[in-house]
Amino acid sequence: MSDELADNLRKYRRAKGLSQEQLAHRAGLSVGPVRRIEQGDDGVRMETLHVLARALGVKTSDLMAAGAPEPVKLDDPNGQNLRELRIALSPAVSLADTVAPTGDEPDLRNLQRMTLDSAVLYYGDRYASVAADLPNLIRAANDAVTYYGSGDEHSEALVIRSQALRLASQYLTQIRQYDLAYGAAREAIADARAAGNQLAAASGVGGMCWTLIRTERFDEAEDIAISTMDLVEPKIMGATPDQYATWGGLAMEAAAAAVRNNRPKEAKALRKAAGTAAKAIGKTHKNILCHWSMFGPVTASMKELEDYMIGGDARSVVRKSQTEPYLQEKTWKQLGGPSTNDGNRYHLDLARAQVRSGDPTAAMEELSRLAGLAPEWFRHQASAAVTFEEIVKKRRTLTTEMREVGSRLGVLA
Structure with missing residues (x-):
């Protein structure tokens, strides 16, 4: 990325009529990082790009460009550590006919319980247990979908597999295995849509947004979050907490993408939407199989602080942590x-x-x-x-x- 990044930064800097020193001053940086980037330095942090984009008045994504990939470590331990999960998520495919389901009828209730147990382990910081359980969980979900070829049981099996895949995507994003995470998120959304479960599918979109943000795909993350919000927007009267939480969670993801892409006005409007949904619920709503999180006024306030941090206003983060009512443990x-x-x-x-x-x-x-x-x-x-x-x-x-x-x-x- 270094040569194209250097060219992009130089182009936008010159278009503003700024010297390297002037750009650095406007961005609150020393001139060193600007010089190094324009000289093709590979060691630039994403945070530095955020700051420079703000100083230039462009989106962060405008500075970024594709380039030649860096060599991958030959002894990457995750190649072995994630082998079974990779096989479960992306099994080999041949031209032979699909084998008909065999064995006992799947226990969907037990499969749902296994998925919930794995989610609890994930949120309990039991990553080793999650990694060990996920391959068998996904295989069991695949067997259930195959066994029930149609009908209500098939739809139920699809939703359970969607939830298992969503958990896999969350875990893989957390440990920075982004390509695998994206594939799992995509399949999770497809399963939920095939089952006709719009909220589960929308929740899956929220999970994909997180993966996209972590890989600096800000434009796409904001776009898919907003388009999905339009489809699942709660009615003024009669909306359930699950509906508000799904819609509000998407608003938070869209805001996170927008603020990282130097779109503060859009981020502020989206944070306001998330706050409206949170107030409609009134308190923290928990449904980890549907949302893979908790949503309410506390969560919305916490996420809003990210915007101040990304905007370089550290003092406001510290001050609000002490004065914002929703951020106090009482x-x-x-x-x-x-x-x-x-x-x-x-x-x-x-x-x-x-x-x-x-x-x-x-x-x-x-x-x-x-x-x-x-x-x-x-x-x-x-x-x-x-x-x-x-x-x-x-x-x-x-x-x-x-x-x-x-x-x-x-x-x-």
Whole structure:
């Protein structure tokens, strides 16, 4: 991507009549990153592109371009660790006739229970157990869909397989296996649509949006979230919490894509829509098989803080974390708290805001707490590593606790 990125940045900078120094000043950066990018440096962070896009008044995606891929490590451990899951998600195909279903009739109720159990493990930071269970869960769901060739049981089996695939997509996105995650999300949406379950399909779109955002496909994520919102918009009267939560969740995904793509006006409107849906529910709504999260006023407020962080306003993140009613734990006792993942992500954003607003000690306390609370989730968070590196730059020596956290993140040997 480096040569095309360099050309794009140079083109937009010159179109604005800016020197490298002037662009850096407008973006709040030193001139070094601008020079390195225009010289073809491969080490640019996405966050730096966000800042430069804002300074130039263009979408982040306008700066990005495809380029030659970097070599893949020959000894990538995930090639073996995910072998069984990869086989289950993408089985080999031949020209032979499909084998007719054999064996006992599937127990759909038990299969649904297995899917829920795996979801609970995922949100409980039990990634090793999730990885071990998913291949068998997906194979069992495939068998059920094949066994019931038509009728209500077939539709039910399709929805269960959609839920299992959605869980696989969430897990794979979390551990940065994006191509596999995208394939699982696509099949999850297809199954839900084939079963005629619009909310499950819309929830699957929300999951795909997350994968697209994580791979910097901001335009597509915003587009599919908004188009799906139009299809499942709740009626003014008589809408269920599931309908509000699905629609509001899509609004949050669209907003997340828009703000990362330097579209703050659109992001603000979408956050407002999510807040409206959250207020209509009134408190945290939980249905992890349908939404794979919890949704309500607390979640909507937490997600809104991401926009301030991406916009470079760290002080507002810290201030709102102390003053916004929905972000106080005493409020959670009345309205219900966030999901484990959403809560952890919020505290990770808070840590980053704290170090950038001059409080590295508080930031380190947040990282240490998260490392102990959700170690499997924590070690896959790239932003945690960035935050840790920023803390280290402000310290002359590292404590034993800091070294342990850095080692867990793969930042320190």
